[in-house]
Amino acid sequence: MAEVLGLIVSDAVLTVDGRVVRPTGFRLRSHAGDREIDPIVAEPASAGALQGQVSALTRITVPQVDGELRPAARWRSADGTEGDWAVPPAPRPADFAFGYPIPPAPEMADGPAGLYAAVLGVLLDAVELVDGTALLPVDGVRVGERQVPLPAVDPETHPVLGPRLELPGGRLQPLHTVAATEPTIVALARHWSIVAEQLVVTPEALRLPMADKPLSGRLTGFVLHDLAEWQVDAECHPSEIYEYLARVCNVACQFCYLFGNPDDLAVARGKKVIAGDEMDTRLRYFDPEGHRTLFKSQWEINEFLVDPKLPHVLRSLRAVSDREFYFITNGSPLLPRVIDLLDEVRPVTLVISTNTIDAPLRQQVMNERRGQTETALTCLEQLSDRRIPFGLSFVATPEFPVERLAEALDKIEPLRPAMVRVNLPGFTRSHPYQLPFDMAEAWERSTRDIAALRKRYRTPIVIIPSAFEANTLFEDPHEPRIAGTVPGSPAAAAGFQPGDVVERIGIFTISSRAQIQSLVMTLRRPSRIVVRRGGERRTLTLDPDGPVEYPYTGHLIGKYVVPYGLVVAPSLSLGDAKAIEAAVTATGAQRPWLLTSPLMEMQARTFIERWLPERAKSLHYTVVTNEYLGGNIQVLDMATVGDLHRAIRRDIDHTGSRPDLVLLPGTGFNQEGRDIAGRHWGDLERALRVPVRLLDVTTQFLF
Numbered sequence: 073m074a075e076v077l078g079l080i081v082s083d084a085v086l087t088v089d090g091r092v093v094r095p096t097g098f099r100l101r102s103h104a105g106d107r108e109i110d111p112i113v114a115e116p117a118s119a120g121a122l123q124g125q126v127s128a129l130t131r132i133t134v135p136q137v138d139g140e141l142r143p144a145a146r147w148r149s150a151d152g153t154e155g156d157w158a159v160p161p162a163p164r165p166a167d168f169a170f171g172y173p174i175p176p177a178p179e180m181a182d183g184p185a186g187l188y189a190a191v192l193g194v195l196l197d198a199v200e201l202v203d204g205t206a207l208l209p210v211d212g213v214r215v216g217e218r219q220v221p222l223p224a225v226d227p228e229t230h231p232v233l234g235p236r237l238e239l240p241g242g243r244l245q246p247l248h249t250v251a252a253t254e255p256t257i258v259a260l261a262r263h264w265s266i267v268a269e270q271l272v273v274t275p276e277a278l279r280l281p282m283a284d285k286p287l288s289g290r291l292t293g294f295v296l297h298d299l300a301e302w303q304v305d306a307e308c309h310p311s312e313i314y315e316y317l318a319r320v321c322n323v324a325c326q327f328c329y330l331f332g333n334p335d336d337l338a339v340a341r342g343k344k345v346i347a348g349d350e351m352d353t354r355l356r357y358f359d360p361e362g363h364r365t366l367f368k369s370q371w372e373i374n375e376f377l378v379d380p381k382l383p384h385v386l387r388s389l390r391a392v393s394d395r396e397f398y399f400i401t402n403g404s405p406l407l408p409r410v411i412d413l414l415d416e417v418r419p420v421t422l423v424i425s426t427n428t429i430d431a432p433l434r435q436q437v438m439n440e441r442r443g444q445t446e447t448a449l450t451c452l453e454q455l456s457d458r459r460i461p462f463g464l465s466f467v468a469t470p471e472f473p474v475e476r477l478a479e480a481l482d483k484i485e486p487l488r489p490a491m492v493r494v495n496l497p498g499f500t501r502s503h504p505y506q507l508p509f510d511m512a513e514a515w516e517r518s519t520r521d522i523a524a525l526r527k528r529y530r531t532p533i534v535i536i537p538s539a540f541e542a543n544t545l546f547e548d549p550h551e552p553r554i555a556g557t558v559p560g561s562p563a564a565a566a567g568f569q570p571g572d573v574v575e576r577i578g579i580f581t582i583s584s585r586a587q588i589q590s591l592v593m594t595l596r597r598p599s600r601i602v603v604r605r606g607g608e609r610r611t612l613t614l615d616p617d618g619p620v621e622y623p624y625t626g627h628l629i630g631k632y633v634v635p636y637g638l639v640v641a642p643s644l645s646l647g648d649a650k651a652i653e654a655a656v657t658a659t660g661a662q663r664p665w666l667l668t669s670p671l672m673e674m675q676a677r678t679f680i681e682r683w684l685p686e687r688a689k690s691l692h693y694t695v696v697t698n699e700y701l702g703g704n705i706q707v708l709d710m711a712t713v714g715d716l717h718r719a720i721r722r723d724i725d726h727t728g729s730r731p732d733l734v735l736l737p738g739t740g741f742n743q744e745g746r747d748i749a750g751r752h753w754g755d756l757e758r759a760l761r762v763p764v765r766l767l768d769v770t771t772q773f774l775f
Contacts, residue, residue, distance in 0.1 A: 073098065073199055073256070074110055075131070076191065076263070079124040080213070082114035084188045086201075087212040087219070095201040095208050100256070101752050103738065103745040104766060109202055121184045123155040125191065125267050129294075130157040132301065133260060136171065136244075136293035137273050147271040147289075155271075163298050168353035170302075170369075171244045171295040172257060175234040177265040178223060185215040190266045193223040197231075197752065198259040209758060225758045228714035230336055230749055231262065237341060244293050245340075245369065251750030252338040252742060253368040254304075257296075258750070264294055299357065302367045308360040310389040310397055312368070316346045316354065317382060321374035323402050324439040325425075327469050330372050332503030334700065338750035342371045345379045355385070360393050377405035383413055390417045398630035400425065400465070403448030404440055411451065415458050421630050422455065422462040423493070424448070428472050429480045437471050456487040461623040463491040463630070464531075470514070474521040478528070485531055490558050490623040491632070491639065492533045494522050496540060501702030511704045519544050526570035532556025533570075534632075537707060538641030539671050549675045550584040550643045550682070561624035561637020563592075566614040568638060569605065576602040583682075586645030592635040593627065614638075644675060648767070649683035652735060655765040656687065661733035665692045665723070667716060668737075669708040692731065694723050700749065709740040713751040717759060731762055738766040 077098055080086075086093055097109040115124070126147070134141050135157070143159040180190035192213060201208040212221045233247040250257045273289035296302060306312060319342030321328075333339065357366040376382075376399045386397065396419040403424045414420045428434050431445045440448075455462050464484065466477050477494065496515045499505060519541050526533050534555050535541045542549040552574040557564040574582045577591045578599050598615040616636055624637050632639075656664050664687075668676040673695050681688050696719040698705040700712040716736070724730055736753060745752045745766075757764040 073100075073195065073259075074112060075115060075128045076125065076195065077112045077199075077201075078115035079121070079128065080188050080192060081112055083121060083215065084185065085214040086192075086208075086210045087214060088209055089211065093203060093208050093210065095203055095210070097202050097204075098199045099202065101198060101200055101745055101754060103741055103743050104768070105200070105745075105754075109205065112201075121187055122149055122153055122267070122270055125187070125263070126155055126157055126271070129260070129264060129267065130159050132297050133264070133294040134159045134162075134297055135264070135291055136295065138290055139292055141295060142273070145273045147273050149271045153271075154274075159297060163300070166349075166353075167299050167356075168347065168350040169243075169295045170299070170350075171293055172247050172250075172261050173234045173244050173293045174264045174268055174291055175247060175261055176232050177269040178231075178262070180266065180269070181220045183215070183218055185213050185218040185220040187266070187270065188215065189213040189220040189222050191263055194259055194262040194266065196222070197262075198255045200754075225755050227717040227751060227755045227759050230714075230751065231258070233258065233261075233336075236335055236337075237343065248336075248338050248340040248750070249369040249371060250367070251370075252746040252748070253370050253744060254302075255744060255746065255750070255752070257367070260294070264291065267291075299353065299366060303357055303359075303364045304367050305363060306365040308358065308363050308365055308393070309395055310393050312365055313351075313354055313358050313389055314376065314385055314397065315373060316351060316369075316371070317379040317385060318373045318376040319371045320345055320378065321402075322378045322404060322440070323375070323444065325402075325427075326437050326439070326505050327467055327497060327499075329498065329500070329503070330374070331505070332500035332701075332703065333372070334500070334502060336749065338746070338748060339370050339372050342374070345381070348381060351381055351385060355388050358389075358392065373400075375402060375405065377401050377410055382410070386413060386417045395419075396421060396625075396628065396630075399423070400630075402438065402440075403451055404444035405447075406451035406455070407447060408454070411454050411458060411460070414460055418460070419625065420460055421490070421625070421628075422460065423465050423630055424452070424462055425465040425467075426452075426480065426484070427466055428476050429483060430476065433471065437469075452484060452487050452489075459622045461490050461625050461629070463493065463632075464489050466492065466494045467497055468494055468514070468518040468522070469497045474518060474525065477522070478525060481525070481529055481531065485529055488559055488623050489531050490625075490629050491556075491634075492529075492531050493536055494518070494533065495536045498705055499703040500705060503703060515540060516544055526556055530559050530564070532558060532634075532639040534639060534641065537671060539675060539707075542641065542643070543671070543674050549678060552582045552585050552588050552640075552643075554588070555639045555641060557639060558624045558629070558634055558637035560621035561634070562614055562616055562618045562620065563635075563637035564624075565618050566601070566612045568603070568612060572603040572605050574601060574603050575609070576600075584645055585640050585643035586647075588638065588640050589633060589635055589642070590645070592638055593633075595636070644679045646683055649679070651767050652680075653684060653687070655735060655767065656733065659733050659763055659765070661731075661763075662690070663692065663729065663731050664690065664733040664735055665694050665720070665731035666735045667694050667696055667708065667719070669696055669698075669711065670706040672708060692723070692727070694719050708737055710748060711740055712747045712749045713753060713755055714749070716753075716756055720756070720760065734760070734762055734764040736764055736766050738768050741766070 097111050099107040099109045146156040148154045180186045268291040398421050400423045435445050556570040557568050595616050601612050696711050
């Protein structure tokens with residue numbers, strides 16, 4: 073990036089609204105814009121603009137010409153310019169060759185100004201230009217008298233990235249796998265597409281010995297040259313590696329959300345297990361001690377436990393990390409040898425998608441063989457005998473009514489599952505599953521019936537999304553009500569019951585579920601907790617150091633936070649209110665707009681009225697609908713930047729006014745600041761020319 077930007081700023085003039093600007097540095101776009109700023113050093117392209125671009129690209133990638141890698145070649149352009157490239161040998165030949173296709177080229181104007189504008193338009197999807205620390209929203213390039221505008225930012229469309237499926241032979245991975253996680257690779261691919269439009273590799277450079285005809289000289293792809301340059305800072309949880317075991321699935325549930333993914337979704341479908349040399353390469357670069365690992369490729373998460381490389385991967389990871397392994401599985405791979413392996417590499421927690429204990433029904437709906445069903449339904453007893461903690465997962469579709477859930481729990485609860493989660497069925501517009509029922513009515517009926525089951529069982533039952541339950545069953549959607557306790561935990565020993573409303577923890581008065589989680593996690597000695605149960609108040613004592621037993625193993629069940637075994641759905645907090653107030657105050661906004669979703673609108677309004685009453689009148693709520701996914705999806709965490717942009721434009725047209733600040737909850741964006749389709753949240757600001765502030769609010773849809 074630095075070299076290409078240096079070539080551009082040395083040979084061209086950049087403008088913002090017609091005003092000449094001179095960027096001094098750049099930074100990679102991220103979730104919060106907190107990446108380090110790197111300097112831009114002018115690097116004159118003495119051999120010409122095109123040769124400079126080719127040289128910069130071939131320092132970090134090896135081009136592929138007509139499907140074959142070409143470390144060295146000579147090229148010429150339509151205007152007669154000639155040049156060459158020579159890529160040194162790979163520094164680590166044993167590394168897996170991460171290769172990607174060159175997508176279709178964007179439209180561009182002629183001449184150096186057109187070339188620079190096209191390249192800069194591509195790079196600005198991955199980087200931000202700055203002068204000192206001030207952001208420069210560059211919109212034009214000038215070379216001599218020729219001025220060319222940068223491509224307009226349209227948040228409602230996505231760049232064409234080529235095929236979404238794995239390409240033949242597995243030699244090139246889809247760009248979709250890195251669109252949301254390593255956008256610099258996408259920028260490289262799109263940069264190559266611009267260069268490829270400008271040149272052809274000369275036949276003489278491609279003529280093979282004894283060949284009658286030269287090759288055509290068409291650039292088709294590239295491979296990353298030195299993977300050491302593609303390590304990134306990471307938490308280095310083992311899941312960052314073993315998730316690649318889950319590219320394929322051994323069943324085909326009728327209701328699986330993956331069948332409804334749009335064709336251009338950033339997550340790419342895997343049709344075969346990860347190659348052994350790719351997994352070995354990822355293990356080689358996994359460095360928990362240095363908190364560094366290889367860049368992430370994003371594939372749909374299917375079944376973790378079917379890849380034959382499972383023993384090798386888990387043992388290798390356990391040798392360098394003592395952190396818990398957490399797997400979601402349909403249960404059918406849990407043969408005795410797999411359970412032996414999981415026992416060997418403890419600590420391990422499982423969530424098993426049981427769905428029903430009616431074997432014929434499970435076979436039919438999940439499209440699995442009889443033997444698979446038998447394994448899935450008998451493995452629970454073996455896990456309990458080995459004291460391997462597990463939770464259960466059910467889906468509240470018409471095939472699996474709540475009555476069947478109760479039947480399953482009656483038989484399974486003696487095996488001591490840690491928790492049960494019940495997913496309210498969600499489907500995109502593209503999902504082939506037939507829905508001959510009213511979704512809203514089905515959600516409400518299921519929620520009420522599931523909540524009524526809680527007092528019958530020791531096992532805590534959580535409903536996903538929990539926000540729907542809060543909106544439907546409680547007058548106060550933030551009410552600090554608990555869902556239950558993990559059996560064998562300090563919270564269970566204290567006597568908490570499902571439905572208890574926490575009023576005080578020690579000296580602190582509690583007004584939201586978020587306060588429960590944050591305060592209970594800090595307890596270090598026996599503490600008094602006042603709850604309201606029915607019409608009575610009771611004082612319970614939670615002893616963090618009290619005796620515990622299986623299935624409780626600590627504050628986490630996989631990704632679910634259960635402080636001392638207390639199961640509480642998340643909610644908005646006072647800290648979230650302070651973040652909103654700080655953003656409005658810092659910008660001096662008079663017309664702030666807060667983005668929310670159909671599912672969270674009620675909670676957002678009551679939240680503002682309770683904790684920011686002085687802002688309640690001036691704050692406008694923009695409710696974002698999930699048009700990209702469609703169906704009954706209604707959460708902001710799964711909305712795209714295009715969905716957000718459409719909602720804001722709709723409200724501008726409807727109200728006749730414009731915001732002077734957009735407040736955007738950040739829970740739908742990854743650490744690169746990208747949505748599920750791979751677009752950066754900052755494109756809202758670039759398109760609307762309105763300040764946008766990302767709010768790191770409490771995650772709502774963990775459950």
